[in-house]
Amino acid sequence: MAPDVQVIAIRQSSKAFSPKDAFAGNQDPATRRKAGDIRTMARAIVHAANMGATVINISEVSCMTATDMIDQRDLGAAIHYAAVDRNVVIVAAAGNVGNETGVGNDCKQNPIYNPLTPNDPRDWAGVTTVATPAWFSDYVLTVGAVDSSGAPLGSSMAGPWVSIAAPGTDVEGLSPRDDGLMNAVEGNKNTLVAQAGTSFSAALVSGVAALVRAKYPQLTAQSGDQPVARDSAGASARGG
Template sequence: MVIGRILAAVSLLTVVTAPAAPAVASAAAEPEKCAPERGTVKIAESWGQKRLNLPDVWRLTKGFGVPVAVIDSGLDTTHPQLRGARAEDVTGTGPRDCYGHGTAVAGIIAAVPRDRVLFSGVAPEAKLISVKYTTGREGQVGMLVQAIAKAVELGAKVINVSTQAADQPDLSNAIAYALSKDVVVVAAAGNVSKEDGSPVPAYPASYPGVLSVGSAGPDGRRADSSNSITPVTVLAPGTDLTVPWPFQVYVEKREGTSFATAYVSGVAALVRSRYPDLTQAEVVRRIELTADGRSGTGTGKGLVNPLQAVSAILPSETVALAPPAPAPLPADAIRHAPPEDTLSVSVATWIALLSLAAVVLVTLGSVTIPAGRRRRWQPGTPDNRS
């Protein structure tokens, strides 16, 4: 089987960075104590949610039933906005999230709205699937490949990979396999800093067919931390964000292409729900064509626009070709009225007139001839007998 060949080829020694950190090896083992960064229960609404105008989008679709897999550090399924999500694990450490990154990404994609909470996911009715491949900031590419294959096996129609790594044959094969199964793969373009030196392309975002996402600030421009070397499809909010966090709390001031990628994965779920007949390539194309416009290197087609992505009319998708003009009818298909026979009409008219004249003559003759005979054809004279 294809999955078996992919997994058999995996090298577990190759390192992949999870939320865009330096490539440092780490063992796939659960921390001794589950102690993610502390969060808060009091949050303000982030600019990202306001900018994407989600309430208007939800009048058309909330992503109902679309399976979205999050390949990350696990998921806190006890979070009030993430209950009911499916949590899987390929690390052997259990599916819970003791790092926080996976819960944050999943929340941006599909957290359900909650009263008096100024946060909700982009596609709150999507079917969320968490596949844990790492326990911390770094992870092994072998685990990542296994997680992607697992997500495809579980029926995911969108796969979120908020991870940056070097190009690896195993990773390339896993992505090609997902795309061949009509899965929309959304991946982070990666984060850079001055200390990193010259940036390099991030994978799997740089593979053909992957929807690559860069990070934008409130002005809609690419954030300085967003990798401009990686080919970018679209931008999404990626600075100063509020996100869900393990132990039923939230954290603020988050930044990175990881979180921008989650926003676009949510939009992909909305599009797949609204237009279920579109292929993965057509979903990517729709998101690309409806973005708000590029603003420089590393911005792709510009900031993602969820409302346009689910409502815009793209002629190549929705307008049927005009039917061909019907073939002209043969000359004898319609019986035309015969031309007016003016000669016959004229002859008939004269016959009628002559017949009338004959009748008049006969009538006059029936009166005058007997009278003439009585007078022996002499002219009449006045009667002078009185």
């Protein structure tokens, strides 16, 4: 997507690591606390900005109910620091419905549009699930996923903060081993499942953002994401 780009890889979360006493009263792997959380994400963003990143991709989402949100001041401050003080374009995944991500609840779909409230076309009033860092829409370019036909992917989280969409299916990536590419991951009962979701869409848009910044170095981070999202100005809150 962006030849000759310099990639800075920062591990913010990993299934290979977890805090002490990671299980909440039982040994169910589904309830195991991950090593990454909102605060470590904030630290990773600041670290990337201080290392000179011009585009930060965040293919990670934490979901919470709109009526019971956790303290995100550290994350908000980190995003503002990177986007405003360090002039970094931040690209974030919208999130995938039904997946446990980060430290929040599993992501439950938001309504897309309420025709009874034409003055609120993005349906901010109808939000039931907040996806972070995606919802920091003043400073983050949030990416939904579409399928190979260009239709919104059913699992792509909707929200008024979604600005653009990119392909999120039929994805190939580098294998963690040294034997080339991979196009599937291990699923239930030792089956292989095709890679799909907004994390991959966000990575594609991050590559485009890197190209835009290389071609137009005079653009600030806040203006630099506009050419990327320009063609999606009339998109729904799902990004499609």
